[in-house]
Structures are given as C-alpha cells and as structure tokens.
Amino acid sequence: MKGTVGLFDSGLGGLITARYLHQLRPDLSLLYYGDTAHLPYGDKSPAQIRAYTREIVSFLVEKGAEAIVIACNTASAVAHEVAVEAAQGLPVFDAIQPALARLLNSTPATIGIIGTYTTITSGVYRDPLREAGYLVQERPTPLLVPMIEEGWLDHPATHATIETYLSALGEIDTLLLACTHYPLIEPAIRRYYQTTGKPVQILSTARLLAEAVATTLPRAEDLSPPSLQIWVSDPNPRFQALAERFWGTALPIMPASTSPTALAKSPAP
Numbered sequence: 001m002k003g004t005v006g007l008f009d010s011g012l013g014g015l016i017t018a019r020y021l022h023q024l025r026p027d028l029s030l031l032y033y034g035d036t037a038h039l040p041y042g043d044k045s046p047a048q049i050r051a052y053t054r055e056i057v058s059f060l061v062e063k064g065a066e067a068i069v070i071a072c073n074t075a076s077a078v079a080h081e082v083a084v085e086a087a088q089g090l091p092v093f094d095a096i097q098p099a100l101a102r103l104l105n106s107t108p109a110t111i112g113i114i115g116t117y118t119t120i121t122s123g124v125y126r127d128p129l130r131e132a133g134y135l136v137q138e139r140p141t142p143l144l145v146p147m148i149e150e151g152w153l154d155h156p157a158t159h160a161t162i163e164t165y166l167s168a169l170g171e172i173d174t175l176l177l178a179c180t181h182y183p184l185i186e187p188a189i190r191r192y193y194q195t196t197g198k199p200v201q202i203l204s205t206a207r208l209l210a211e212a213v214a215t216t217l218p219r220a221e222d223l224s225p226p227s228l229q230i231w232v233s234d235p236n237p238r239f240q241a242l243a244e245r246f247w248g249t250a251l252p253i254m255p256a257s258t259s260p261t262a263l264a265k266s267p268a269p
Contacts, residue, residue, distance in 0.1 A: 003220025005213065006031040006065025008056045010039035011149050013180030013206065014071030015230070015243055017095075020210035021069075022228070027219060029226040031063050033256065034243075037234035040145040042116020042179075046078040049118070053079035057086035059256065063229070067091040069213055073115050073178045073205055077122040091217070095205045096124050098212035099176060102203060103129060110135040112169040112200075115178030117142055125178060137169045141179075148181045151242050158185060162192050172200060180206040184246065231256040 005021065007014050011034050018032050033056050035041075041049050053075050057068055068087045070076045075083070076094035084092050103111060103125075111134055113125050120126075120140040129136050143161050152158045162185065169175075175193075177183065183204045193200045220226070230253045232239060244251050 002029075002066060002222040003027055003217075003226065004029045004031060004064050005067045005069060005217070006033070006057075006060030006063065007069040007071045008033040008035065008053075008060065009072040009075070009180055010035045010041040011145070011181070011239065012184065012242055012246065013145075013148075013182075014069075016183050016246065017069065017071040017180050017206045017210050018228075019247055020207050021213055024210060024214035025217070027226060028217070029220075030228050031060055031065050032228070032230045033060060034230065034232040034239065036232045036236060036239055039149060040116065040142070041072060041074040042118050042140075042142055042145060044074075044118070046118065049075055050079045050082045053082050054086045057083050059231075061086070061088060061090065065090065067093065067213070067217060069209065070094040071180050071206070071209065073119045073180065077119050077124045093209060093213050093216070095178075095180060095209045098208040099178070099203065099205045100125065100128060102208055103134070103174070103176065104132055106174070108134055109173035110137065110171065112136075112166075112172035112175045113138045113178050114141040114144075114165060114169075114175070114182070116140060116145065119178050125176065137172055139165055139169050141165045144185065145179065145181050148184050149238070149242070151238060153184055154188065159188055159192075162188055166192055171198070174201040174203060177202065177204045177206075180204075180209070183207065228252065230254065 007018050073095045076096045117140040120138050126136050147158045233256045235255050
C-alpha cells in the first residue's frame with residue numbers, strides 16, 4: 001500500500017476525522033472531499049445520499065485512494081453498501097462500526113445518542129444496543145450542523161440549543177456524538193454537563209473512526225512525503241476559514257470540478 005486514504009463528508013465533519021487520522025498516522029496521504037453544495041446530509045433522503053456517495057467515492061478512487069473512509073454518520077447509516085460497490089474492492093470504513101464496537105464492549109449503562117434525523121431514525125445505533133441490553137435515549141439534533149458550519153462554536157444560540165437537546169435526553173451515563181461535526185462543539189457540550197453536576201462520558205464517532213483506520217491500515221510502503229488534498233463541491237470562504245482554524249494551518253482547498261492534472265499536491269502539516 002502506498003498509503004493514500006480518501007475521506008468524505010458533507011462539510012467540516014469529515015475533515016475533523018482526517019485531522020485525527022493525520023495525528024495518529026502521519027505516514028498516510030489524505031484525499032478529502034467535502035460536499036459543501038449539499039450539506040447537511042441529515043435532511044436529505046436516503047436515495048439522494050446514496051447518489052452523492054456513489055459519485056464521491058468514484059471521484060476519490062479516480063484520484064488514487066487506496067481505502068475509503070465514510071466520515072459521516074448519515075452516509076454510513078444509509079449508503080455503506082453503495083460506497084463498497086463504488087470502491088471497487090478497496091477497504092471501506094464507516095463511522096458507525098467503531099462506535100458500536102466500543103459501546104458494546106463497555107459496562108452496561110444508559111447511553112444517550114445525538115445525531116441527524118437520518119442517523120437517529122435509521123436505528124443503526126439504537127437497535128443493536130437495545131438488543132444487547134443497554135438503555136438508549138436518542139435525540140435528533142438537526143440544528144447543530146448548520147450552526148457549526150456557520151462557525152457558531154461558542155455562540156449563545158449554540159449553547160441554548162445544546163441545553164435544549166441534551167436536557168431532553170434525561171439521565172445518561174454516556175453520550176455518543178453520532179455526527180463527525182460534533183467534536184467542534186464538544187467543549188460546549190462538556191460545559192453543559194458540568195452545570196448539571198453529573199459526570200457523563202462523551203464519545204466521538206470522528207475520533208473512534210480515525211483510531212479504527214489508523215490501527216487497521218498497514219504502514220505506507222511509499223517513502224515519499226505524505227500529502228493532503230482537499231476538494232469541495234461548493235467552495236466558500238466560511239468553510240475555508242473554519243477548516244484552517246481547526247487544522248491550524250493554511251489548507252489546499254480546490255473546487256471538485258478542477259481537472260485532476262491541475263491539482264498540485266501540498267505537504268500535510
């Protein structure tokens with residue numbers, strides 16, 4: 001394996017997974033596709049998400065990806081099989097299985113889950129957890145992704161929305177952030193639980209997914225410097241600014257329509 005991994009999501013969320021993966025496996029080159037023209041995925045139909053997934057995975061394979069990471073809970077919930085088909089035999093990782101594996105190997109507890117409407121209504125977390133005897137409290141939290149993409153990470157409206165959503169979950173022991181965008185507001189979520197006085201373990205599907213990819217893929221055989229390439233379906237300054245704020249350095253973000261021959265690889269930070 002040369003060490004090139006393709007990741008995708010509707011926006012910033014998958015880039016968070018990419019950042020975690022880069023920290024764990026700096027030997028890997030990363031190809032990232034942010035489908036900013038269609039975010040958020042959580043309010044799209046499963047058929048539409050499958051269509052986006054097929055197109056994006058094919059794009060990443062064409063660019064040289066040797067493994068595909070569905071860095072999106074919504075797409076993982078409804079389009080995994082489509083991604084496998086489009087990947088043409090390449091390894092495919094999704095955001096759901098690492099989180100389920102972690103939860104199903106934990107001490108029985110009351111688990112709270114927040115995510116998009118599509119993720120929550122699909123039952124991909126709820127059904128296997130309840131079957132294994134866990135108590136599960138779920139809540140679709142559709143307002144959070146638009147707020148994150150707007151850059152409202154520490155905004156009064158975001159704090160109020162988080163309080164409204166989380167208070168509706170009731171008493172829980174563990175909270176699963178079932179959207180790869182949510183680590184960006186994890187400090188605000190932790191602040192809410194500090195005010196309740198009850199300790200709650202917080203797990204992130206973005207982090208768990210990156211750990212699963214990092215421990216599964218073999219070391220890269222190619223000794224050339226790893227690279228980072230990012231495409232978005234709808235370039236906008238807000239995405240650029242937030243992405244660079246999270247990554248900590250300038251990023252080589254290109255429109256997805258750009259010809260492959262025109263893309264210059266940029267060193268990963």
